[in-house]
Amino acid sequence: MHFLLGKPPGDRLLLMGNEAICRGALEAGVAVASAYPGTPSSEISNNLFALSQEAGNRLYFEFSVNEKVAMEVAAAAGAAGLRSLTCMKHVGLNVASDVLLTLAYVGTEGGMVIVTADDPAMHSSQNEQDNRLYARFANLPMLEPTTPQEAKDMTAAAFEISEALKLPVILRTTTRTSHMRGPVTLGPIPAEKRTRGAFQADYMRWIPVPLTAKIRHGILLEQIEKGRDLAEASPFNRIEGTGPLGILASGAAACYVADAIRELGAEDEVTFLRLGFTFPPARNLFRRLLAGTERVLVVEELEPFQEEALRLVAQEAGLATPILGKGTGHFTRLNEYSPAEVTRVIAELLGRDPAPPEQPDFSELPELPLRPPSLCPGCPHHATFTAARTALEELGLAERTIYPADIGCYTLAVLPPIQMSDYLLCMGSSIGTSAGFSVATDQNVVAFIGDSTFFHAGIPSLINAVHNRHRFCLVILDNSTTAMTGHQPHPGATLTPPGYDRAVVPIERVVRACGVDMVKRIDPYRTEEAVAAFKEAFTSGALSVVIAEAPCLLYKKKLAGRAKA
Numbered sequence: 001m002h003f004l005l006g007k008p009p010g011d012r013l014l015l016m017g018n019e020a021i022c023r024g025a026l027e028a029g030v031a032v033a034s035a036y037p038g039t040p041s042s043e044i045s046n047n048l049f050a051l052s053q054e055a056g057n058r059l060y061f062e063f064s065v066n067e068k069v070a071m072e073v074a075a076a077a078g079a080a081g082l083r084s085l086t087c088m089k090h091v092g093l094n095v096a097s098d099v100l101l102t103l104a105y106v107g108t109e110g111g112m113v114i115v116t117a118d119d120p121a122m123h124s125s126q127n128e129q130d131n132r133l134y135a136r137f138a139n140l141p142m143l144e145p146t147t148p149q150e151a152k153d154m155t156a157a158a159f160e161i162s163e164a165l166k167l168p169v170i171l172r173t174t175t176r177t178s179h180m181r182g183p184v185t186l187g188p189i190p191a192e193k194r195t196r197g198a199f200q201a202d203y204m205r206w207i208p209v210p211l212t213a214k215i216r217h218g219i220l221l222e223q224i225e226k227g228r229d230l231a232e233a234s235p236f237n238r239i240e241g242t243g244p245l246g247i248l249a250s251g252a253a254a255c256y257v258a259d260a261i262r263e264l265g266a267e268d269e270v271t272f273l274r275l276g277f278t279f280p281p282a283r284n285l286f287r288r289l290l291a292g293t294e295r296v297l298v299v300e301e302l303e304p305f306q307e308e309a310l311r312l313v314a315q316e317a318g319l320a321t322p323i324l325g326k327g328t329g330h331f332t333r334l335n336e337y338s339p340a341e342v343t344r345v346i347a348e349l350l351g352r353d354p355a356p357p358e359q360p361d362f363s364e365l366p367e368l369p370l371r372p373p374s375l376c377p378g379c380p381h382h383a384t385f386t387a388a389r390t391a392l393e394e395l396g397l398a399e400r401t402i403y404p405a406d407i408g409c410y411t412l413a414v415l416p417p418i419q420m421s422d423y424l425l426c427m428g429s430s431i432g433t434s435a436g437f438s439v440a441t442d443q444n445v446v447a448f449i450g451d452s453t454f455f456h457a458g459i460p461s462l463i464n465a466v467h468n469r470h471r472f473c474l475v476i477l478d479n480s481t482t483a484m485t486g487h488q489p490h491p492g493a494t495l496t497p498p499g500y501d502r503a504v505v506p507i508e509r510v511v512r513a514c515g516v517d518m519v520k521r522i523d524p525y526r527t528e529e530a531v532a533a534f535k536e537a538f539t540s541g542a543l544s545v546v547i548a549e550a551p552c553l554l555y556k557k558k559l560a561g562r563a564k565a
């Protein structure tokens, strides 16, 4: 039995934030869930997949081909009256944003929750965008947990809010909340839930053409105003303590503030507004905080989202309470915050000298060697890059080749000794940017993309390259899994986890169907044949595709271990 199901209600489990979200969804009776994996959200999809394998849960889960499709699947289930959830990492919401901004207009019937996991400090991402702005952009309610307990409780509450407002609700986490562990008191999982919906066609609601979309936009704005009332009354927004210094904080930073107040013994000096229901802003609470304090410090990572909302409330209310935060240089818009940094700022404002935390003495220890990220020993990508490099060198092309890269383990080819990763924007960008380089330069272009990424965002760009007669070589690194995020399956994968019974869509057939004639399949470990195939592809004078087929070694070992167990 899955560990999230092993204990009765009232018992406690030590859960990661992402696991707590899954438990919250089960307690809310989620019936349909979909995802494209991405760190730091991947454990949500992995656990939902495992839970969907247990017959008793009556949960449909799918790894969708990308985040846009995942959101469309969950949206349709919501439109049919089921409770649905979709999850993705922060940049995944960019992919799904085309759906999101109109989904807000048509809304939902069943509760629908969109989990976005942001990554301040870019532990495993290409940017540190602040997805709270999507809530404001789309006019959708947003909740932000600080602990695993809140992650569970807020997930369950998000379904209720969604059904009350008939709008999808965004649950926004950051890496800290996604991956921190903490005790979680379990609630009951309903014995009955709706698993078959019924869609009621209604042209005026579900078809956003200009005539209807204009009406729906007005309805959306009415609904989000009702959301403001819910935020004002939400137990996730609460004022703690009293004192002349006001502090407003949300997300992981709220934990640091709570710790700092306790450590400084400042409970009687600080009025702390802890926010969990973070959009729309609870203006009355903001007003109370401003009116009851001499100055207010806003502690939030990344963009000055709440700080700007607070300034607006102050201006509307004619309150001149000084607002401190990013605008006053007390905090930065970069990276994650740390407990020490938050404590230092609060202590300074209180006129204290915070005792520096006791540091263990490491002076006797030798310096740790630097460990730059690298491909696993024996990774098949080594063999592919080596064969491609050999072919380019033997053809005298190595010096004048550009290597557009993509998102996956193979991005690490940017580092020595491989150094075959030159330009990267986002999922699928290797193919589109190769097209650009091929028309803008006389250089040779060799792009690398993974199998999962190819399905996610590569196919339209490949069709574009065929149609516009772009000339470059695309290497598809087919290792039969989405390796970087923890080995999730994809439509082309022949190596799949036990119980995963889905149709396989062979990559070569897709590539040929896109209109590519020059297609080679290689086993990168058969070096001579691989080099010969690369040479043919690089000198063909046409758009060529080489599919390098060899399973991810780590995944193969993992599956072999499971089979033995």
Ligand code: SF4
Pocket (backbone or CB within 6 Å): 374, 375, 376, 378, 379, 380, 381, 409, 479, 483, 484, 552, 553, 554, 555
């Ligand atoms: S996880 Fe797999 S694909 Fe990624 S580097 Fe390791 S062996 Fe290679």
